[in-house]
Amino acid sequence: MRDELYIDGTKVDMGESGVSLEYRSNILTDISKIVSNFSYTIKLPKTKNNLRLIECAHIPSAVSSFPYLPHVGTLLRDGVQIVDGANVVLMSVSDTIEIALSWGNIQGFESILNSDKTLRDLTELPLSGAWSYWWKLRTPDMDHPMVNYGFNDAEEGVWYHPVIPVSELMRQIATDNGISFEYDRESVLAEIRIPLLTKNGSPEQSEECSLILVPNGMGNSSDSGKKILFERISVSNYFFSALLGTGAGGSFTAGVINNFVNTKYSVSWNLTCSISGTIPEELYLVMSIGGTEIMSASPYSINGSKVAFNLNGTTDIVGKYGKIDGNIEFFIKGLQDVNVVYELSGDMTLAPDSEVTAYDGDGYNNRYYHIPNLPDIKQMDFLKAITAMLGLFAVPKSDGTGIRFFSFDTILENKSKAVDWSMKIVCAYYGDLPRTISYSLNGFSKNNWFRYKEDDTVKGNYDGKIVVESESLDDERDVITLPFAACDYSGNMVSIPLYSYNSEGKLEMNDIEPRLIYRSGNDGTIASFKELEWGTLLSKYYSSYQDIVKHPKVISEYLRLSPVELKELDLTVPVYLRQYGSYFAIVKVKTKENNICEVELLKI
Numbered sequence: 001m002r003d004e005l006y007i008d009g010t011k012v013d014m015g016e017s018g019v020s021l022e023y024r025s026n027i028l029t030d031i032s033k034i035v036s037n038f039s040y041t042i043k044l045p046k047t048k049n050n051l052r053l054i055e056c057a058h059i060p061s062a063v064s065s066f067p068y069l070p071h072v073g074t075l076l077r078d079g080v081q082i083v084d085g086a087n088v089v090l091m092s093v094s095d096t097i098e099i100a101l102s103w104g105n106i107q108g109f110e111s112i113l114n115s116d117k118t119l120r121d122l123t124e125l126p127l128s129g130a131w132s133y134w135w136k137l138r139t140p141d142m143d144h145p146m147v148n149y150g151f152n153d154a155e156e157g158v159w160y161h162p163v164i165p166v167s168e169l170m171r172q173i174a175t176d177n178g179i180s181f182e183y184d185r186e187s188v189l190a191e192i193r194i195p196l197l198t199k200n201g202s203p204e205q206s207e208e209c210s211l212i213l214v215p216n217g218m219g220n221s222s223d224s225g226k227k228i229l230f231e232r233i234s235v236s237n238y239f240f241s242a243l244l245g246t247g248a249g250g251s252f253t254a255g256v257i258n259n260f261v262n263t264k265y266s267v268s269w270n271l272t273c274s275i276s277g278t279i280p281e282e283l284y285l286v287m288s289i290g291g292t293e294i295m296s297a298s299p300y301s302i303n304g305s306k307v308a309f310n311l312n313g314t315t316d317i318v319g320k321y322g323k324i325d326g327n328i329e330f331f332i333k334g335l336q337d338v339n340v341v342y343e344l345s346g347d348m349t350l351a352p353d354s355e356v357t358a359y360d361g362d363g364y365n366n367r368y369y370h371i372p373n374l375p376d377i378k379q380m381d382f383l384k385a386i387t388a389m390l391g392l393f394a395v396p397k398s399d400g401t402g403i404r405f406f407s408f409d410t411i412l413e414n415k416s417k418a419v420d421w422s423m424k425i426v427c428a429y430y431g432d433l434p435r436t437i438s439y440s441l442n443g444f445s446k447n448n449w450f451r452y453k454e455d456d457t458v459k460g461n462y463d464g465k466i467v468v469e470s471e472s473l474d475d476e477r478d479v480i481t482l483p484f485a486a487c488d489y490s491g492n493m494v495s496i497p498l499y500s501y502n503s504e505g506k507l508e509m510n511d512i513e514p515r516l517i518y519r520s521g522n523d524g525t526i527a528s529f530k531e532l533e534w535g536t537l538l539s540k541y542y543s544s545y546q547d548i549v550k551h552p553k554v555i556s557e558y559l560r561l562s563p564v565e566l567k568e569l570d571l572t573v574p575v576y577l578r579q580y581g582s583y584f585a586i587v588k589v590k591t592k593e594n595n596i597c598e599v600e601l602l603k604i
Contacts (some may be wrong), residue, residue: 001594004076005042007088007099013047015096019075021083023589025571027408027602028395028441028549030480031384032113034394036087036102039075043096050097058093066090073101080563084235104396109403111177112380119169119374119382123176127168130204131367145519145527149492150499151507158499158507163193163517163527164370166386173379180402184410185390185541191519192386192532196373197498197512201352205369210351215271215344216252218332219245224288225333226341229254230273230348243327249428256350257330258289263318264353265328269311274343275335276305283334285309289318290326296333306343314353375514377483385482388450389532391541395571400410406572408545411585412604414573422578426596432579434555441552441602444468447476450534455485457497462486464534466546476569485513487529494527553603554587555580561589574604 002017004011019042026034034199044050046058055064073086086103124130132143140146144160151158161574167189174181182187212233219227229245229252245254258265266288279302294315301308318324328350332341375382387394392405451463466479488495496515501507520528530536538546557577574583584601591597 002078004079006074006076007053008071011055013045013049015043015045017043018077018593019101019591021075021101021566021589021591023566023569023571023586025393025588026395026585027411027571027585027587028443028583029393031109031387031394032380034109037083037104037396039101040073040090042099042101044099046093046095046097054090054093054097057090058097072223073103075101077566077599080567082563082567090321110181112173112383117379118376119379120371120376121379122169122172122374124372125168125172126134126368128162128164128370130371131369133164133367140525142519142524145193145517145525146493147517147527148493148495150497150510155507156249161195161197161498162368162370163195163519164373164374165190166192166194166382166516169194170383170386173383174402180397182397182402182404184392184405184407188390189386190391193517193519193527194375195496195515195517195527196368197375197496197515198368198373199509200372202369202372206352210349213253213256213348213350215273215346215348217344218341219252219254220338220454221335222331224291224293224329225284225286226335226339227254228330228332228344239362241328255327257327258318258325265315265318266351266353267311267313267315267348269309269346269348271309271311271344271346271348271578273307273332273341273345274305275307276340276342277336278340279305279307280334280336280339283307283332286331286333287311288329288331289315289324292324292326293319294324303350311348344563354404375483377514381483384480385484388480389482389537389541391537391545404572407541408548410572411574412544415583418574418576418583421559421575424561425577425579426558426560434557434580436556439552439556440470440473440547441468441554443477444549444552445474445477446470449476449478450538451478451481452486452514452534453482453484456550457510457512458486458488460486462529462535463540466538466542466549468552469550479517482516483514484516484591486518486533487515489529494529548602548604554600555584555603556598556600558592559597559599560595561591562595566591566597575601577601 001018003014004013005019020040021037022040023037024035055066056062057064057066067090067193071088073083073088074081075083075086083101083103086101089100092099128143140160143162143560145163147158147160149161167186170181172188212585213230214233215228216231217229217240219229227245229253233253241257242253243255243257244251271285284296284298286293295311295313296310299307300310335341370549387405391407394403394405397404431515446468448466449463450465494517496512498512500508500510516532517527518531519527520526571586574585576583583604585604586599587602588600589597
């Protein structure tokens with residue numbers, strides 16, 4: 001057996017021993033714990049060629065970036081390329097140069113595994129779009145299926161919420177991280193939907209809804225001070241409406257109307273004006289909402305009759321149903337009747353904070369942004385949840401571009417493609433008996449629970465379990481608890497209690513855990529949950545899996561596998577061993593010397 005190794009296209013000098021490789025199928029492993037195929041430590045001699053390749057990184061004073069940059073490895077065995085595009089890591093240098101390889105593009109998951117990015121960090125939703133119109137939708141449609149959200153049919157100002165297909169989210173996670181996903185059961189993924197159960201805005205909304213107000217004159221005095229008027233301007237019909245006032249010369253914008261719930265506003269204004277007469281000692285530029293003073297600034301400069309104010313900051317939470325309700329207006333407070341204000345200059349920017357919540361008015365021409373209203377769930381936790389629900393496991397795609405999510409059923413269906421390894425077994429003794437056999441799988445207990453997240457608003461029990469009949473195991477464990485809560489039913493309709501009525505009969509929005517629904521009905525406008533109960537999921541997608549793990553048999557053997565067979569190894573295709581008259585799923589293959597491999601197999 002002769003190994004040849006190339007790093008970044010340069011052939012390295014090999015030592016006397018070959019390269020030991022390990023192939024992992026990741027079968028029965030959740031997506032957050034999968035590992036790449038890898039080599040054990042490869043010890044290279046410290047030849048001139050090898051030292052030149054690592055840029056003399058063994059010398060402390062050397063300026064070398066080699067240990068800190070990714071490198072590409074290719075491994076040939078007896079002239080056959082069995083590993084290509086491997087990730088090469090320089091581990092250490094002592095008497096030898098120690099490196100390791102990993103391949104199979106599981107490393108493409110690293111940006112997801114090691115990231116705290118949530119679904120709200122997705123860059124776009126190309127199918128659903130960035131937003132939809134937020135209006136009084138009385139007739140459900142495919143993107144707003146019928147759900148009992150807790151409001152009466154006659155309730156004004158309440159809408160069926162949009163839903164997003166999980167297949168679209170999974171596709172975008174892959175795109176954002178530079179990999180690709182391929183799925184078994186892809187059609188099912190398109191029918192599982194996430195209802196958007198919040199009313200969050202977005203930075204795009206904030207920027208789009210910012211207003212520039214140009215001061216033009218003064219209105220009448222009041223207890224709040226002398227009102228500042230602005231030029232008539234075009235304003236966002238989504239966020240603000242102009243409140244008109246009158247002054248010398250005609251009608252002007254006297255302020256704006258707040259139409260949002262629990263909204264913070266940022267103000268940036270350097271105002272310069274002239275004030276006739278004696279300038280009062282206590283003088284303020286005031287922002288008022290609903291007659292309540294929210295923000296103020298005293299003059300930072302007085303030069304003769306010229307007075308300059310700097311009003312900057314973010315308001316407390318205000319809104320139509322929030323802490324304060326009313327029109328947003330601006331005053332100069334502290335003026336006397338004899339004072340006249342003129343020569344106003346300095347445009348004022350008024351913008352919603354980036355956390356602005358969605359419009360709660362008549363709804364027409366108002367946008368509901370999708371990404372900010374996705375559940376605040378880590379992308380990896382989301383992938384783990386969806387693949388667990390459908391009984392999917394991960395392997396590298398054969399073309400090296402990403403990940404394939406396959407089901408246990410796929411291995412069974414591939415029996416027709418099974419590879420006969422009967423003549424490959426290296427027998428250590430007489431008799432058709434495996435080298436070793438065990439009767440349990442790592443991480444399993446007697447009762448293996450699959451659960452939904454707890455939520456006080458959910459009354460039913462929608463969890464399920466897989467039973468392994470072995471008295472030697474622990475009593476129970478939780479295989480997974482989804483980051484979603486289950487859904488009850490109200491009559492024949494899925495119930496998500498997003499709204500409720502208080503003691504005064506007023507509608508309130510509740511803070512509840514994220515949900516999943518299944519789109520059903522001939523036209524896809526009806527939400528269902530029966531398909532997503534764990535009992536249904538385990539029965540439908542874990543049937544063959546349960547049969548295997550209930551009485552597992554795992555054997556290990558030494559087999560002689562050629563470089564060509566290693567190159568063509570497909571971990572989703574089972575192998576057949578005539579000695580035992582059985583098919584087996586490949587769990588692990590570890591190469592040794594002289595084409596001998598230690599193989600771990602699960603009887604199917």
